[in-house]
Amino acid sequence: MIYLDNAAATPMDQRVLTAMMPYFSDEFYNPSAAYLAARRVHDDVATARHSLAKIIGAKSAEIIITAGATESINLALNGVDGAVVTTAIEHDSVLATAKARGGVVLPVNSLGQIDLESLRSAITDQVALVSVGYVNSETGMIQDIRAIADVVQDIRDDRRQRGVERPLYLHTDASQAAGVLDLNVSRLGVDLMTLNAGKCYGPKQVGLLYVRAGIRLKPLIIGGGQEMGLRSGTENVTGIIGFAKAMELAESTRGSEVKRLAALRNQLKSYLVQHIPDIKINENQRRNSPAILNFSVAGVDGERVVFALDERGVQVATGSACAANKGLRSHILVALGLSNAEADGSIRVSMGRFTTSEDIEAASQLIVEVVSEQRKFGVMDA
Amino acid sequence: MTKVYVGMSGGVDSSLTAALLVQQGYEVVGVYMKNWTQDAPGMQCPWAEDLADAKRVAVHLNIPFKVFDFQTEYKQLVVDYMIREYQAGRTPNPDIMCNQEVKFGLFLQAALADGADLIATGHYARSDGSKLLRAANEDKDQTYFLYRVDGSAVAKTIFPIGNYKTKDEVRAKAAEFGLSTASKHDSQGICFIGTVSIRDFLKQYVKTEPGDIVERESGRVLGRHDGALFYTFGQRHGLNVGGGLPYYVVGKDMAKNEVYVSRNLNSQGFWLDEIVVGQLHWINQPPIEGKTYQIRTRHRAPLIDATVSFVQPNQNKVDGEPAVSPDSLVLHLSTPERAVAPGQSVVIYDGDEVLGGGIVV
Numbered sequence: 001m002i003y004l005d006n007a008a009a010t011p012m013d014q015r016v017l018t019a020m021m022p023y024f025s026d027e028f029y030n031p032s033a034a035y036l037a038a039r040r041v042h043d044d045v046a047t048a049r050h051s052l053a054k055i056i057g058a059k060s061a062e063i064i065i066t067a068g069a070t071e072s073i074n075l076a077l078n079g080v081d082g083a084v085v086t087t088a089i090e091h092d093s094v095l096a097t098a099k100a101r102g103g104v105v106l107p108v109n110s111l112g113q114i115d116l117e118s119l120r121s122a123i124t125d126q127v128a129l130v131s132v133g134y135v136n137s138e139t140g141m142i143q144d145i146r147a148i149a150d151v152v153q154d155i156r157d158d159r160r161q162r163g164v165e166r167p168l169y170l171h172t173d174a175s176q177a178a179g180v181l182d183l184n185v186s187r188l189g190v191d192l193m194t195l196n197a198g199k200c201y202g203p204k205q206v207g208l209l210y211v212r213a214g215i216r217l218k219p220l221i222i223g224g225g226q227e228m229g230l231r232s233g234t235e236n237v238t239g240i241i242g243f244a245k246a247m248e249l250a251e252s253t254r255g256s257e258v259k260r261l262a263a264l265r266n267q268l269k270s271y272l273v274q275h276i277p278d279i280k281i282n283e284n285q286r287r288n289s290p291a292i293l294n295f296s297v298a299g300v301d302g303e304r305v306v307f308a309l310d311e312r313g314v315q316v317a318t319g320s321a322c323a324a325n326k327g328l329r330s331h332i333l334v335a336l337g338l339s340n341a342e343a344d345g346s347i348r349v350s351m352g353r354f355t356t357s358e359d360i361e362a363a364s365q366l367i368v369e370v371v372s373e374q375r376k377f378g379v380m381d382a
Numbered sequence: 383m384t385k386v387y388v389g390m391s392g393g394v395d396s397s398l399t400a401a402l403l404v405q406q407g408y409e410v411v412g413v414y415m416k417n418w419t420q421d422a423p424g425m426q427c428p429w430a431e432d433l434a435d436a437k438r439v440a441v442h443l444n445i446p447f448k449v450f451d452f453q454t455e456y457k458q459l460v461v462d463y464m465i466r467e468y469q470a471g472r473t474p475n476p477d478i479m480c481n482q483e484v485k486f487g488l489f490l491q492a493a494l495a496d497g498a499d500l501i502a503t504g505h506y507a508r509s510d511g512s513k514l515l516r517a518a519n520e521d522k523d524q525t526y527f528l529y530r531v532d533g534s535a536v537a538k539t540i541f542p543i544g545n546y547k548t549k550d551e552v553r554a555k556a557a558e559f560g561l562s563t564a565s566k567h568d569s570q571g572i573c574f575i576g577t578v579s580i581r582d583f584l585k586q587y588v589k590t591e592p593g594d595i596v597e598r599e600s601g602r603v604l605g606r607h608d609g610a611l612f613y614t615f616g617q618r619h620g621l622n623v624g625g626g627l628p629y630y631v632v633g634k635d636m637a638k639n640e641v642y643v644s645r646n647l648n649s650q651g652f653w654l655d656e657i658v659v660g661q662l663h664w665i666n667q668p669p670i671e672g673k674t675y676q677i678r679t680r681h682r683a684p685l686i687d688a689t690v691s692f693v694q695p696n697q698n699k700v701d702g703e704p705a706v707s708p709d710s711l712v713l714h715l716s717t718p719e720r721a722v723a724p725g726q727s728v729v730i731y732d733g734d735e736v737l738g739g740g741i742v743v
Contacts, residue, residue, distance in 0.1 A: 303434075303437060304437070304441050304447075307437065307438045307441035307442070308441050310438075311441070311442060374441075377446050377447075
């Protein structure tokens with residue numbers, strides 16, 4: 001099998017698994033317990049948390065470990081007191097939470113960028129949080145978070161001058177950025193940031209929310225007061241240890257990995273563009289993740305292509321995995337202005353640490369072959 | 383080349399149906415019927431996985447695949463019917479209505495309009511021209527659910543797995559074809575309700591009042607129920623009327639909102655040698671009086687010999703009571719059968735052939 005759906009899930013790195021193993025059995029202690037063996041586990045968790053904090057330029061106390069990105073996002077968006085502004089190409093967890101809170105959803109242009117002036121006017125005094133994804137999970141388009149942070153700062157300054165007391169925070173879901181982009185929260189200018197271990201060769205159901213010191217959030221889960229009172233429950237020791245190891249590996253190889261992935265993406269893109277005359281690459285050429293290549297062939301059923309490629313040993317996605325399962329057109333591609341035919345004929349190839357040039361060479365040929373074969377069926381879903 | 387539209391649900395039976403027809407040289411089109419389903423809280427489309435499973439098989443077989451959207455019609459014809467029947471105190475069978483109205487009604491019409499010569503489904507049944515025949519496997523036979531289809535629809539339908547003897551055989555053949563659904567678990571319960579109980583489902587649509595549970599023999603009130611419509615004739619569980627021998631529902635009065643129970647399985651009305659059914663439906667020709675047929679009162683129930691006599695309009699008319707509808711008949715059973723809840727169906731067979739049947743009044 002050639003696995004090219006790393007944006008949906010990444011295989012756990014063996015080194016991550018090895019780091020986690022002792023904490024399942026021998027080092028099983030509750031980090032809150034008083035005896036020395038438990039204190040050692042407590043210290044290991046603290047070291048792991050410190051390591052996660054360091055990678056994003058934060059302090060340990062600013063790292064809230066959660067059960068994945070969806071929970072982090074729910075905590076961030078529900079934890080503030082006020083309305084939420086977000087964009088039309090966010091993950092379902094952002095849009096669903098924002099919707100439940102009566103948020104404003106900003107449109108994007110064909111490159112996935114929001115208009116900064118529209119953003120400015122959407123941030124009324126009722127707004128407490130702006131949430132913008134860093135790397136779009138479906139296309140790999142990168143948002144200019146720094147520019148958005150500057151707008152948010154302007155408004156904050158303005159509020160202060162006018163004596164408006166409601167705080168305003170910027171949250172980014174950086175799940176698809178780990179190992180690919182700079183995650184330094186100060187350089188990005190974010191107050192809250194979501195990361196997901198399951199997208200960077202760590203365990204699933206482990207994530208974090210960076211909460212800048214001084215921000216008061218309302219917890220979703222209360223109890224023993226762990227995670228700075230924001231996420232009660234005995235620490236997910238194996239998860240935290242694995243997450244830290246995964247992030248360390250991703251960050252230490254980031255430079256070379258980005259170059260390698262960019263070359264693979266280029267190899268794939270050139271081949272497809274050359275052999276599929278009516279292909280449309282859905283990307284922001286200036287700012288795109290090197291790990292994701294999304295393309296459309298109008299008139300071809302993307303889901304058929306996925307199933308047919310699966311039979312030939314290549315695993316890719318159409319739309320985002322969730323959207324395809326629901327038999328719905330991807331809201332992200334629709335928001336980017338793709339026609340229905342382009343959205344229905346879209347394929348996402350997402351590469352990762354274990355993708356080789358040989359994989360891409362074989363997959364390229366199979367993609368061209370399958371797209372050509374499936375053309376005759378058109379798009380037949382009602 | 384004969385063009386066949388196969389109703390593909392994403393299960394192994396309809397997957398194999400499509401594969402067999404491709405092998406037999408038909409021009410096959412796979413169709414997923416999108417029927418109405420209730421959204422669970424926070425969950426949008428419980429049908430999506432089944433649709434994907436069906437489509438994956440279609441791609442494997444290299445055939446076109448379409449989705450026919452019958453959500454609105456299904457809600458009206460099947461779901462609303464079911465709710466209405468329960469409200470009236472009867473116990474309907476939505477699967478029978480689904481076959482009559484949706485699969486062998488709407489789907490057949492839509493397929494023919496789209497260019498199909500025939501349709502096919504994964505039912506365990508067989509056909510011969512316009513005759514509907516029981517499946518080769520008595521245990522899997524699904525004709526109980528099919529007695530309300532028309533002969534003209536049967537004539538346009540292929541049932542390729544009607545000759546399979548066991549589910550294992552079906553699964554083995556599906557695996558041989560490399561179908562991804564070969565080992566998929568069977569669906570259970572009423573499809574559109576999903577995982578909630580019928581009681582919880584109905585509660586959302588029907589307003590109910592608590593009432594008394596009354597022992598038939600003594601007239602003693604044994605307990606309270608939360609709505610007579612939730613109780614079905616013959617039902618044993620869920621009465622909450624204390625320990626000891628089990629109680630069975632032997633009747634109810636919707637107007638008084640009372641449910642009658644008894645411990646005595648030989649209680650009045652529990653075993654019958656005559657059953658009156660109305661809303662008759664015949665696939666081709668009706669049965670004739672005097673001849674011995676076989677009947678079945680539930681899916682997979684053993685067949686019982688019976689003769690029929692049609693009830694003429696206004697016969698037995700008693701003052702103050704409504705006349706028995708002219709389209710009803712009386713089944714005279716060779717051996718007494720446990721009484722059947724009003725709303726349930728009785729199906730009449732002539733040997734292998736399904737003649738049709740009616741609904742218990």
